Amino acid sequence: xxxxxxxxxxxxxxxxxxxxxxxxxxxxxxxxxxxxxxxxxxxxxxxxxxxxxxxxxxxxxxxxxxxxxxxxxxxxxxxxxxxxxxxxxxxxxxxxxxxxxxxxxxxxxxxxxxxxxxxxxxxxxxxxxxxxxxxxxxxxxxxxxxxxxxxxxxxxxxxxxxxxxxxxxxxxxxxxxxxxxxxxxxxxxxxxxxxxxxxxx
Numbered sequence: 001x002x003x004x005x006x007x008x009x010x011x012x013x014x015x016x017x018x019x020x021x022x023x024x025x026x027x028x029x030x031x032x033x034x035x036x037x038x039x040x041x042x043x044x045x046x047x048x049x050x051x052x053x054x055x056x057x058x059x060x061x062x063x064x065x066x067x068x069x070x071x072x073x074x075x076x077x078x079x080x081x082x083x084x085x086x087x088x089x090x091x092x093x094x095x096x097x098x099x100x101x102x103x104x105x106x107x108x109x110x111x112x113x114x115x116x117x118x119x120x121x122x123x124x125x126x127x128x129x130x131x132x133x134x135x136x137x138x139x140x141x142x143x144x145x146x147x148x149x150x151x152x153x154x155x156x157x158x159x160x161x162x163x164x165x166x167x168x169x170x171x172x173x174x175x176x177x178x179x180x181x182x183x184x185x186x187x188x189x190x191x192x193x194x195x196x197x198x199x200x201x
Contacts, residue, residue: 022157022161023190026096028096028097028187029077029078029098031071031083031093032096033093033094033096033189033190034093035092035093036090036092036093037069037083037092037093038090038091040071040083041069043091046067046091049067049068049069049070050068050069050085050087053068053069053070054067056142059141059142059200060196060197060199060200061199061201064087065087065196066085066086066087066094066193067084067087067091068082068084069083069085069091070083071083077098078098079099079100079101079181079183080099080101082095082096082097082099083095084096084189084193094189094190094192094193095187095188095189096189097186098185099183099184099185100183100184100185101182102181102182102183103181103182104167104168105172109182110167113167113169113182113183113184116184117151117153117165117166117167117184120153120184121153124155124163124165128155128157128163131155131156131157132155132156133153133154134153134155134156136151136152137149137151137152140168140170141200143171143174145171147171148170148174148175150167150169151169152165152166152167153166160191160194161189161194162188162191162194163187164186165185165186165187166184166185167184167185168181170182
């Protein structure tokens, strides 16, 4: 029943995407790429979030090229939303990721998350049927042990921008020490953010 409820929520959140022509037309819990983060936070809050989350990108060649901000309040469909923002005066949103918490401590938990991911894929495949699709599982680069996994399905637009859904399964001790969460996420982001996240040291 919970899985069904999650899928219904996601279907409603994707309804506005069906007529979208580019990534800035898409919304995740009402938030779009191209907006200013100042619409949701004052500058002091933005800088605090960017500074607190910067350590998670130390594995990148340019770890401070974009900022990471977490939206926790006023959401309807997701547990929290992550914004990737440019380091400019407007703090332009270049990527949005909606996340649904689900602690994964067993194979059964993981299969539940992957089932949800496949349901999202079905919706994405209807919306993004003219774009290239990639599916894979890899280690999360923030975990040097290699035990944290990311399962993902990604659609790449002709512009290089992307939409994807992921299941995050962090190594348990790492997750608890950093107060992170496992679970399903739905993401849209500009090509520049996608390239940044793959340009590792």
